[in-house]
Amino acid sequence: xxxxxxxxxxxxxxxxxxxxxxxxxxxxxxxxxxxxxxxxxxxxxxxxxxxxxxxxxxxxxxxxxxxxxxxxxxxxxxxxxxxxxxxxxxxxxxxxxxxxxxx
Amino acid sequence: xxxxxxxxxxxxxxxxxxxxxxxxxxxxxxxxxxxxxxxxxxxxxxxxxxxxxxxxxxxxxxxxxxxxxxxxxxxxxxxxxxxxxxxxxxxxxxxxxxxxxxxxxxxxxxxxxxxxxxxxxxxxxxxxxxxxxxxxxxxxxxxxxxxxxxxxxxxxxxxxxxxxxxxxxxxxxxxxxxxxxxxxxxxxxxxxxxxxxxxxxxxxxxxxxxxxxxxxxxxxxxxxxxxx
Numbered sequence: 668x669x670x671x672x673x674x675x676x677x678x679x680x681x682x683x684x685x686x687x688x689x690x691x692x693x694x695x696x697x698x699x700x701x702x703x704x705x706x707x708x709x710x711x712x713x714x715x716x717x718x719x720x721x722x723x724x725x726x727x728x729x730x731x732x733x734x735x736x737x738x739x740x741x742x743x744x745x746x747x748x749x750x751x752x753x754x755x756x757x758x759x760x761x762x763x764x765x766x767x768x769x770x
Numbered sequence: 771x772x773x774x775x776x777x778x779x780x781x782x783x784x785x786x787x788x789x790x791x792x793x794x795x796x797x798x799x800x801x802x803x804x805x806x807x808x809x810x811x812x813x814x815x816x817x818x819x820x821x822x823x824x825x826x827x828x829x830x831x832x833x834x835x836x837x838x839x840x841x842x843x844x845x846x847x848x849x850x851x852x853x854x855x856x857x858x859x860x861x862x863x864x865x866x867x868x869x870x871x872x873x874x875x876x877x878x879x880x881x882x883x884x885x886x887x888x889x890x891x892x893x894x895x896x897x898x899x900x901x902x903x904x905x906x907x908x909x910x911x912x913x914x915x916x917x918x919x920x921x922x923x924x925x926x927x928x929x930x931x932x933x934x935x936x937x938x939x940x941x942x943x944x945x946x947x948x949x950x951x952x953x954x955x956x957x958x959x960x961x962x963x964x965x966x967x968x969x970x971x972x973x974x975x976x977x978x979x980x981x982x983x984x985x986x987x988x989x990x991x992x993x994x995x996x997x998x
Contacts, residue, residue, distance in 0.1 A: 711983045717967045756788075764933070
């Protein structure tokens with residue numbers, strides 16, 4: 668039963684991946700819609716980032732003193748200044764570790 | 771003019787910094803599944819059949835928490851529905867491909883690959899064979915994901931929980947967006963999406979993952995109106 672569910676979930680996931688690529692004819696999309704689609708990264712990724720930071724593993728909102736918040740702020744600042752992916756991830760992780768292990 | 775393999779390598783290189791967080795996440799994903807008592811083959815098969823980190827964990831968590839398979843499957847579908855948006859964006863650059871190639875390349879579309887290849891596509895619109903970039907990002911991700919989930923399954927959570935490596939997940943997505951922090955219109959859309967994901971977090975079947983982008987894209991269309 669679980670196997671069958673995984674296969675169905677896999678097919679569903681594949682459909683989400685291929686539908687737009689195979690069916691959408693960009694000539695049909697208006698310029699307005701194309702402009703809006705330019706915001707897709709800005710619209711999708713925060714919906715993954717924010718809950719991962721502000722909720723804990725048990726689905727409760729974290730305290731404002733939680734080290735994840737400070738790690739994220741530092742990663743954002745470093746990302747803004749350096750525009751470097753590795754620097755962004757590392758600075759966030761390391762500042763998070765400094766807070767939980769040293770402070 | 772870059773050759774196909776050079777473009778592929780470029781894609782592979784562009785996504786590689788994200789492996790800093792993808793590999794630990796894959797290990798966690800494999801380890802969690804086995805810890806929850808699922809058949810190791812089943813846990814691994816998900817990495818091939820579903821190939822989507824967050825949705826794999828949610829699927830197992832729901833099942834082990836006693837949810838029906840219908841709910842688990844529907845949640846995976848909803849979490850992964852964001853690929854529809856990626857596809858809509860990428861279709862412009864892939865429209866010349868044959869249907870067969872489109873069907874193959876679709877399997878390899880992942881968050882980080884979409885983000886990095888989309889940046890490359892925007893800059894190199896008129897180059898030939900740019901879809902090799904998407905293959906480069908996607909296949910690199912695929913290989914790392916397979917290896918890291920297998921590691922997690924075999925070795926268990928050899929990474930101590932205290933390290934909090936799950937925190938690397940939001941960090942990789944923050945790193946994707948660093949190019950957008952300087953544009954005020956994008957920052958507005960980012961904040962709207964983030965805040966609505968917190969507001970809708972309790973919505974059924976993890977639907978905040980697709981509700982928030984829709985709210986944010988609607989905001990983007992309003993922002994565009996003001997920009998003119």
